[in-house]
Amino acid sequence: MWSLHNRCVTTELIILVIVVLTALAFDFTNGFHDTANAMATSIATKALKPKTAVALSAILNLVGAFLSIEVAKTVGKGIVNLDNAGDDTGLMLIVFTGLVGAILWNVLTWLLGLPSSSSHALFGGLIGATMASLGTDGVLWAGVLSKVVVPAVAAPFIAAVVATVGTWFVYRLAQPVSDDKKRSNFRYGQVATASLVSLAHGTNDAQKTMGVIFLALVAANEIDPNADIPFWVRLACALAIALGTYIGGWRIIRTLGKGLVEIDSPQGMAAEGASAAIILTSSHFGMALSTTHVATGSIIGSGLGRKGAEVRWGVMGRMVIAWLITLPASGAVGAATWFVGHYLNVWTGSEWLGELVVFLVLVGFCTWMFLHSRKEPIDPSNVNDEWGAPAASSTGGAYSGIASATASATAGSKKAEV
Amino acid sequence: MNIVDIIGKIIPVLLAGLFFGAGLPALYALGMRMLAGTTEYTADGRLVEIEGPSALAKAVGYIIFAIIFVVIIIGILWIAKDFILHITGFNLFGLAGK
Numbered sequence: 327m328w329s330l331h332n333r334c335v336t337t338e339l340i341i342l343v344i345v346v347l348t349a350l351a352f353d354f355t356n357g358f359h360d361t362a363n364a365m366a367t368s369i370a371t372k373a374l375k376p377k378t379a380v381a382l383s384a385i386l387n388l389v390g391a392f393l394s395i396e397v398a399k400t401v402g403k404g405i406v407n408l409d410n411a412g413d414d415t416g417l418m419l420i421v422f423t424g425l426v427g428a429i430l431w432n433v434l435t436w437l438l439g440l441p442s443s444s445s446h447a448l449f450g451g452l453i454g455a456t457m458a459s460l461g462t463d464g465v466l467w468a469g470v471l472s473k474v475v476v477p478a479v480a481a482p483f484i485a486a487v488v489a490t491v492g493t494w495f496v497y498r499l500a501q502p503v504s505d506d507k508k509r510s511n512f513r514y515g516q517v518a519t520a521s522l523v524s525l526a527h528g529t530n531d532a533q534k535t536m537g538v539i540f541l542a543l544v545a546a547n548e549i550d551p552n553a554d555i556p557f558w559v560r561l562a563c564a565l566a567i568a569l570g571t572y573i574g575g576w577r578i579i580r581t582l583g584k585g586l587v588e589i590d591s592p593q594g595m596a597a598e599g600a601s602a603a604i605i606l607t608s609s610h611f612g613m614a615l616s617t618t619h620v621a622t623g624s625i626i627g628s629g630l631g632r633k634g635a636e637v638r639w640g641v642m643g644r645m646v647i648a649w650l651i652t653l654p655a656s657g658a659v660g661a662a663t664w665f666v667g668h669y670l671n672v673w674t675g676s677e678w679l680g681e682l683v684v685f686l687v688l689v690g691f692c693t694w695m696f697l698h699s700r701k702e703p704i705d706p707s708n709v710n711d712e713w714g715a716p717a718a719s720s721t722g723g724a725y726s727g728i729a730s731a732t733a734s735a736t737a738g739s740k741k742a743e744v
Numbered sequence: 745m746n747i748v749d750i751i752g753k754i755i756p757v758l759l760a761g762l763f764f765g766a767g768l769p770a771l772y773a774l775g776m777r778m779l780a781g782t783t784e785y786t787a788d789g790r791l792v793e794i795e796g797p798s799a800l801a802k803a804v805g806y807i808i809f810a811i812i813f814v815v816i817i818i819g820i821l822w823i824a825k826d827f828i829l830h831i832t833g834f835n836l837f838g839l840a841g842k
Contacts (some may be wrong), residue, residue, distance in 0.1 A: 345838055393823060395830040488761040495770035504793040505781040511776045515769070521818060542834050596769045604757065606819060611756045622826030 337677045341418055341585075342546040344685050346539055348425045350405035350566045351688075353535035356430040357387065357570020358442040360531065362578040363441070363601065363621035365516030367594035367628075369709060370583030373516040374708035376574070382517075383524040385570035386603070390528020394536070401534075402543050404448055404469040406456040411464075418666055421538060422681060425453030427660030431652060437695045439577035439585075440648040440703070441741045443616040447656045448534060449474055454657030458664040466586030470653075473614075478649060481615040482623030485604055489627025493594035497632060500592060512591035519598035525618050526605045528567060535563045576704040578702040582622065584713045585641045597621075597628040619649070625743045640656075663687065764815075772812055778805030 365379040374382065377736040401408070401421060411417040428444070428451040449470075456464040539559050543549040556695030561579065583589060589597070601617070601624045608615045622645060629637040655707060666687070767805070779802060782795040797805065825836045 362758065390823070393827040448807050470804050475752055475755075479758075480750070484754065485760055487758065488765040489764060492766035492769045496773040499773035500776050500780075501769060503776050503791075504783045505791045507776065507780060507793065508791075511772075515772055518816060519769075522816070522823075525820065525823055536804070592773075595772070596766075599769040599772075600761065600765035604761040604818070604824060605765075606762040607764060608757045610758065611752045611753065613757050621754070742795045 327545045329501040330483040337595065338415075338531035338546050340678050341415070341422075341681050342542060342548065344662055344681050345425070345542045346562075347416055347543065348422060348429070348685065349535050349538045350562055350685045352425050352429050352432070352448065353532065353566035354536075354573075355429050355436070355565050356531050356535070356741055357384075357567040358573045359432050359436055359441070359444050359570075359578060360527055361571045361574045362597070363617045364520045364527060364701070365574075366579045366581075366583035366621075367589050367597050367625065368520045369579055370589045371512075371591040371594045373513045373591060373594060374520075376576075376579075376709055379520070380487055380572050380574040383520065383723075384568045386521055386524035386683055387528035387532070387571045388564050388568035390530075390558065391532030392566055393525075394533040400600070401538050402405065402449060402452045404473055405466055406452050407460075407464055407466055408456065408649050410460055414534065414547070417458065418542060418547045419543060419664060419681065423458075423664040423684060424448065424452035425669055426479055426662045426663045427656040427658070429688060430659050430691055431656035431734065433692050434558045434647055435652075435696050436575050437699050438648070438729040439581040440645055441578050441582055441622055442645075443478070444531065445534065446474065446649070446652040448652040450656030451660035453653065454662075454729045455664040457657070458661035461669070474653065477613050477615050480613070481604075481619035482626065484615070484625030485620045486627035486630065488598035488604060489597050489624040490631035491627075492600050493593050493628045493631025495598040496592045496596050509591065510547045512595050515595035516591060516598060519595055519602050522602035523598055523617070523621070524571075524604065526602065528564075530605075530609075530614075530617070532563045532567045535566070536560060539563070552634045567673050574706075576706065576709050577699070580711075581633070581641065581645075582703050582711045584623060584710060585621070585638060586625050587635060587637050588713075589625065590632070593628035593632055593635070596631065597624040600624040600627060614701055618681030734742055768812060768815060771808055775805045775808035775812065778802070778808065 361380055361383055365374070365383050368374045369376050369379050388740070393700055402424075408417055408420060425448070428447040431442070431447045431450065432444055453465050453470065500511075503511070536559055537554055539562075540549070540555055543556075543559075545553050599622045604615060604620050605617055605625075608620075622642075626637055626642060629635045664682045667684045669682035670675060670683055770810050779797050781793050781797040781801075783791050784794050785791055821836055
């Protein structure tokens, strides 16, 4: 009896450690995926040096993460119903494979240089894993529509309108100001607005991982459901998102800063001002908008509001495609890995082999995508290179679309993707 | 969730966005203009200042910048409102914990 109990505890602990590590890995991808939302414009206009920008954003994300006190202790509340997940092991596997789906989608879209919402990836992964485990009844479709789909469609339009109006006014009003004063004033304006976006991001996004880890701790009976979030969880999540932000998703920064619109400093200020205001006020009106969708919409708006500025709709089109397939794609991975994990455990009678194999699959795919990214690295040295110009490496491939980028990823060819 | 509900939710977000997100950058640009003085294009197309702003324009400009500064501080406190409630028990804006 003693040894049986002991064995269960050890298994539970191993799974708990794997889930917590995976949650922190998601938090890390969340960080580098979203650095661009706050800092792409400031980097593109050279208001901040690339390294300074990511360092500032990382610090503010760290501070923001500690400011988030009211952490939701449920995951995907109103979107999935995990009450019927059965025993705690079942719940753990759903959350774990949901995270795996989210991470793989985040890393793939990073490889392709596409900003896509980390929250959507997490929701998608959870929805997929829940459907695999509990069937469609486990998903609250009305919640998915009102909390995920509608805000995602509305956000870019709202942000684009606000940033268009802002940009138009800023250019009008500041027109007679001397070049020197424009440069310094818009620089301050950009740094202030981008900092607000970073702070708000840390406050919103680190919480999600804290909630996931808390849920895992409850499922493993390591903590009372009514307890406060332990300090180590708060610290670990804050550090993971800050480190991710500091690493900087340079591929995405390049797309948002250089690919969508050629951004000048007044546009940068108007875009980040619009983003900051919308992110900070929208949740108050009961419509929490994704930072990524807002930031992208704002940058488009800053191109629309400036006379003669070019918006590269092709780049926007690729992003929209990525947004549309975020939920189903991360959901499919979440579901597939759930089946792998679940049935490996059922067939072998093991309690942890499924989780371990899925974890190794995750590590394997991430390593492969990372190695692939090294073929055409985007880093602080070439993040601001001319859009469409030959890539820094010798292959000279033009920046290609999602289709050819995906093709090149599968074929392992050397064609450049951002 | 029907289309009326959706529009009903979007409109306040859009209005608040326009007020703060477009209004403040515009106000900032107006402040810049107040402090711009008189400018002129040089032969090579640069815009340079040839005369500083008047005392009145300067005062208005600084007042505008001060307003923006205060709004940003309020924005930061807004972000931190739950934290402030938790640490000090003071419910800033009366909206924390929602």
